[in-house]
Amino acid sequence: MEENLKPIPFNKPYLTGKEELNIKQVFQNNHLSGNGEFTKKCQNFFETKFGIKKALMTTSCTDALEMAAILIDIKPGDEVIMPSYTFVSTANAFILRGAKIVFVDSKKNVPGMDEEQIENLITKKTKAIVPVHYAGVACNMEKIMSLAQDYNLYVIEDAAQAFDSYYIFENGEKKALGSIGHLSAFSFHETKNIISGEGGLLGINDKRFFDRAEVIWEKGTNRSAFFRGEINKYGWVDIGSSFLPSEIISAFLFAQLLEYENIQAKRLLIWNNYRELLSGFNEEFSFPEIPSFATNNAHMFYIVANSPEYRSKILKKFKTNNIKAVFHYLSLHKSDFYNKNHDGRKLENADKYSNRLIRLPFYYELSNADQNRITDILK
Numbered sequence: 575m576e577e578n579l580k581p582i583p584f585n586k587p588y589l590t591g592k593e594e595l596n597i598k599q600v601f602q603n604n605h606l607s608g609n610g611e612f613t614k615k616c617q618n619f620f621e622t623k624f625g626i627k628k629a630l631m632t633t634s635c636t637d638a639l640e641m642a643a644i645l646i647d648i649k650p651g652d653e654v655i656m657p658s659y660t661f662v663s664t665a666n667a668f669i670l671r672g673a674k675i676v677f678v679d680s681k682k683n684v685p686g687m688d689e690e691q692i693e694n695l696i697t698k699k700t701k702a703i704v705p706v707h708y709a710g711v712a713c714n715m716e717k718i719m720s721l722a723q724d725y726n727l728y729v730i731e732d733a734a735q736a737f738d739s740y741y742i743f744e745n746g747e748k749k750a751l752g753s754i755g756h757l758s759a760f761s762f763h764e765t766k767n768i769i770s771g772e773g774g775l776l777g778i779n780d781k782r783f784f785d786r787a788e789v790i791w792e793k794g795t796n797r798s799a800f801f802r803g804e805i806n807k808y809g810w811v812d813i814g815s816s817f818l819p820s821e822i823i824s825a826f827l828f829a830q831l832l833e834y835e836n837i838q839a840k841r842l843l844i845w846n847n848y849r850e851l852l853s854g855f856n857e858e859f860s861f862p863e864i865p866s867f868a869t870n871n872a873h874m875f876y877i878v879a880n881s882p883e884y885r886s887k888i889l890k891k892f893k894t895n896n897i898k899a900v901f902h903y904l905s906l907h908k909s910d911f912y913n914k915n916h917d918g919r920k921l922e923n924a925d926k927y928s929n930r931l932i933r934l935p936f937y938y939e940l941s942n943a944d945q946n947r948i949t950d951i952l953k
């Protein structure tokens with residue numbers, strides 16, 4: 575129909591221009607494997623800027639979550655509470671260690687999990703709560719941390735989408751997401767705000783995990799302590815895997831981190847522009863709500879159609895106009911892999927977002943003209 579329209583992709587990775595310089599520096603350093611200059615710079619950045627006690631670069635957020643599951647000693651039969659409306663990695667990391675996943679519904683007006691439902695799901699076997707800060711919007715961390723304290727549970731934040739986003743405590747104190755739970759996991763996949771192609775980071779806020787995390791990170795050896803000169807030989811001391819990324823990945827990431835304020839400011843402009851262009855059009859769909867305890871890191875802009883049929887209609891319209899809008903997360907409790915293990919509770923809000931949410935194209939270089947074209951379709 576309108577095939578001469580320029581395609582608008584869903585995502586376009588943004589390069590700061592300094593990535594190549596940093597990678598050249600890696601070649602000059604003659605240190606291509608992990609845990610060199612750039613690995614340390616990235617980790618230090620997360621520790622100083624976001625108040626994470628100890629940060630370890632990983633090859634993905636998925637890997638960081640897997641490390642977290644090993645660190646809290648998940649054993650077959652342990653129960654882990656998390657939202658159903660999330661990416662598969664949130665659950666897979668714990669399934670790999672034999673856990674049973676207990677799914678929580680989303681809130682009515684926010685895709686993040688409904689904290690009010692957590693307490694009823696806690697049993698003697700519960701070991702951890704895994705809040706997912708969907709779209710970078712904080713879960714109620716005060717509520718979750720207090721439940722964890724009352725029932726002696728670990729909290730692992732899936733902060734894949736939550737770079738430079740914050741939780742505002744009742745007393746006004748502001749803390750970066752990823753710095754509150756015992757452990758946390760970030761993603762630098764090319765669809766996130768700050769990228770390295772593939773990449774991730776484990777945040778460790780509980781000192782008890784510091785030493786063992788390094789061992790698991792380095793294939794179950796105490797190599798890190800050896801290189802710091804703390805021991806005079808290194809060997810196999812625990813389970814572990816190859817979670818540490820190459821310096822090339824960290825060098826790329828560090829270029830992005832140095833530009834993060836610029837990247838975040840631009841994304842926020844794009845987000846606010848969408849919201850403004852669509853103001854007054856809330857008959858057929860609803861907009862993201864940001865709770866008063868959360869901030870907006872402009873990770874994504876989504877709308878929620880009033881019915882699945884209406885979503886299909888909108889997506890079709892986008893397609894004929896050469897615009898790539900997407901939906902995501904088939905609720906995990908209904909997945910082919912896991913539905914047989916779910917306890918049968920209806921999770922209506924998770925299903926609602928599964929069936930009705932649409933993500934609009936969102937990337938640093940998205941122009942005003944393209945945003946007009948996208949929102950005109952909705953109007």
Ligand SMILES: *Cc1c(COP(=O)(O)O)cnc(C)c1O
Binds near residue numbers: 635773
């Ligand atoms: C992107 C994402 C992940 C996975 O991140 P990778 O770095 O690709 O492993 C996990 N959880 C959530 C909520 C995500 O959005």
